[in-house]
Amino acid sequence: MYSPTPLAMADLTREKILQAAAAEIHRQGFQAASIAHILASTGLTKGALYHHFPSKQALGLAVVDEVVRTGFEERLLNPLREADEPLDTLLAYMDRRIRDLSDDAFELGCPLNNLVQEMSSVDDEFKTHLDHILQAWQAVTEQALIKGQSQDRIRQDVDCEAAALFIVSAWEGCWGMAKNRQSARTFRLCMAQLRQFVLSLAPVMNSSRVQPATRR
Amino acid sequence: MYSPTPLAMADLTREKILQAAAAEIHRQGFQAASIAHILASTGLTKGALYHHFPSKQALGLAVVDEVVRTGFEERLLNPLREADEPLDTLLAYMDRRIRDLSDDAFELGCPLNNLVQEMSSVDDEFKTHLDHILQAWQAVTEQALIKGQSQDRIRQDVDCEAAALFIVSAWEGCWGMAKNRQSARTFRLCMAQLRQFVLSLAPVMNSSRVQPATRR
DNA sequence: TAAGTAACATACCAACCGGTATGCATGTGG
DNA sequence: CCACATGCATACCGGTTGGTATGTTACTTA
Numbered sequence: 001m002y003s004p005t006p007l008a009m010a011d012l013t014r015e016k017i018l019q020a021a022a023a024e025i026h027r028q029g030f031q032a033a034s035i036a037h038i039l040a041s042t043g044l045t046k047g048a049l050y051h052h053f054p055s056k057q058a059l060g061l062a063v064v065d066e067v068v069r070t071g072f073e074e075r076l077l078n079p080l081r082e083a084d085e086p087l088d089t090l091l092a093y094m095d096r097r098i099r100d101l102s103d104d105a106f107e108l109g110c111p112l113n114n115l116v117q118e119m120s121s122v123d124d125e126f127k128t129h130l131d132h133i134l135q136a137w138q139a140v141t142e143q144a145l146i147k148g149q150s151q152d153r154i155r156q157d158v159d160c161e162a163a164a165l166f167i168v169s170a171w172e173g174c175w176g177m178a179k180n181r182q183s184a185r186t187f188r189l190c191m192a193q194l195r196q197f198v199l200s201l202a203p204v205m206n207s208s209r210v211q212p213a214t215r216r
Numbered sequence: 217m218y219s220p221t222p223l224a225m226a227d228l229t230r231e232k233i234l235q236a237a238a239a240e241i242h243r244q245g246f247q248a249a250s251i252a253h254i255l256a257s258t259g260l261t262k263g264a265l266y267h268h269f270p271s272k273q274a275l276g277l278a279v280v281d282e283v284v285r286t287g288f289e290e291r292l293l294n295p296l297r298e299a300d301e302p303l304d305t306l307l308a309y310m311d312r313r314i315r316d317l318s319d320d321a322f323e324l325g326c327p328l329n330n331l332v333q334e335m336s337s338v339d340d341e342f343k344t345h346l347d348h349i350l351q352a353w354q355a356v357t358e359q360a361l362i363k364g365q366s367q368d369r370i371r372q373d374v375d376c377e378a379a380a381l382f383i384v385s386a387w388e389g390c391w392g393m394a395k396n397r398q399s400a401r402t403f404r405l406c407m408a409q410l411r412q413f414v415l416s417l418a419p420v421m422n423s424s425r426v427q428p429a430t431r432r
Numbered sequence: 433t434a435a436g437t438a439a440c441a442t443a444c445c446a447a448c449c450g451g452t453a454t455g456c457a458t459g460t461g462g
Numbered sequence: 463c464c465a466c467a468t469g470c471a472t473a474c475c476g477g478t479t480g481g482t483a484t485g486t487t488a489c490t491t492a
Contacts, residue, residue: 173389
């Protein structure tokens with residue numbers, strides 16, 4: 001009768017499960033996430049879920065790879081990779097986050113950070129998949145800093161690997177604190193300091209060389 | 217016969233439950249922590265547990281208040297409060313953590329950070345109790361910075377509240393990243409950058425005034 | 433058109449969960 | 463010495479968990 005190709009239909013229900021699972025995991029964490037809840041919110045049943053995913057863990061990993069990771073790639077990583085002046089792109093993105101995110105955005109915290117804290121010491125597969133995202137984030141940030149060095153916007157003595165690692169870590173730290181306080185003001189204050197840190201990597205303009213700066 | 221005062225005995229079993237619960241929660245998180253596991257590791261039974269604690273949540277809150285919080289107070293907060301030069305005390309403590317912590321210390325992550333990420337959006341009581349620790353940590357750090365200002369070791373234009381907030385946030389962020397990588401090297405690299413941030417709050421020695429520095 | 437498979441729904445399962453009600457010692461105050 | 467409370471142990475409970483086995487329907491392919 002209707003049949004917009006049943007193959008496309010199947011992919012659609014898979015996507016529905018994936019999104020519902022992502023939402024439930026975001027709210028409850030992975031371990032506390034209930035398959036029954038996920039199915040109830042979609043109107044589907046266990047037959048559908050276990051047809052598309054072999055286990056709860058596989059579903060969780062699919063959420064990590066296809067929802068969390070994809071979101072990061074689209075919003076931050078790809079723009080940073082393609083940018084001519086990635087340093088500006090990074091700072092601009094931080095500004096947007098500082099400006100746009102409201103209180104309720106921090107009620108549930110950063111999906112990536114939540115999963116990292118919960119799962120990385122509990123399940124090795126999760127740890128690996130999550131680490132791929134963090135590694136990509138860190139690598140892209142490091143490349144942005146290195147490109148910044150070649151453009152004389154970042155001091156040559158800056159350890160770009162360590163700085164990128166710190167930026168990612170502190171960023172997630174800001175999310176965590178804002179989540180506990182459930183306040184956008186906390187996030188803004190915190191991220192503004194991180195922005196300041198990034199700016200402190202720039203060469204000193206006016207006088208001659210000052211400070212040995214970043215470690216070693 | 218023996219009876220080293222049964223009242224003291226009762227407090228001892230309470231403490232045993234508390235410590236076992238803290239360990240289990242540290243490994244599995246609070247929600248995934250199994251009361252059966254906790255009791256098995258102590259050799260006690262449910263009768264004992266529910267005699268001393270009315271519920272699992274109450275047990276968790278007791279762990280937060282009497283184990284996690286106490287540990288923080290003793291190791292970091294009290295020394296910082298009593299220090300004449302709190303800035304040096306803070307930096308020295310960071311150095312010790314950078315030096316002494318080994319890989320296996322990051323297998324389970326920071327107990328405080330773990331609970332914050334897991335519980336603050338799930339249970340309001342937890343959020344409040346955890347926030348008390350974070351607030352105390354931030355306040356002590358802020359006071360250290362303010363005292364540093366009065367000693368001309370911190371620039372006058374530094375926003376000590378924001379800086380303290382960021383230090384705490386980034387600190388936990390370093391823990392989180394090190395937990396995911398399960399590597400002390402990650403923690404060292406990351407904390408060294410945070411240390412650098414703290415140092416960047418110091419007045420510029422050689423030349424005249426440089427940079428507007430910290431926000432607003 | 434017959435056989436087969438993809439895409440689900442339904443019913444069921446053992447295991448585990450936190451919590452409770454009861455039993456039973458061991459002191460302890462009157 | 464007795465009533466009573468403290469400090470546990472034992473047994474049990476309903477509810478929920480992830481997972482599975484068995485339909486049933488619709489569509490594809492030969």
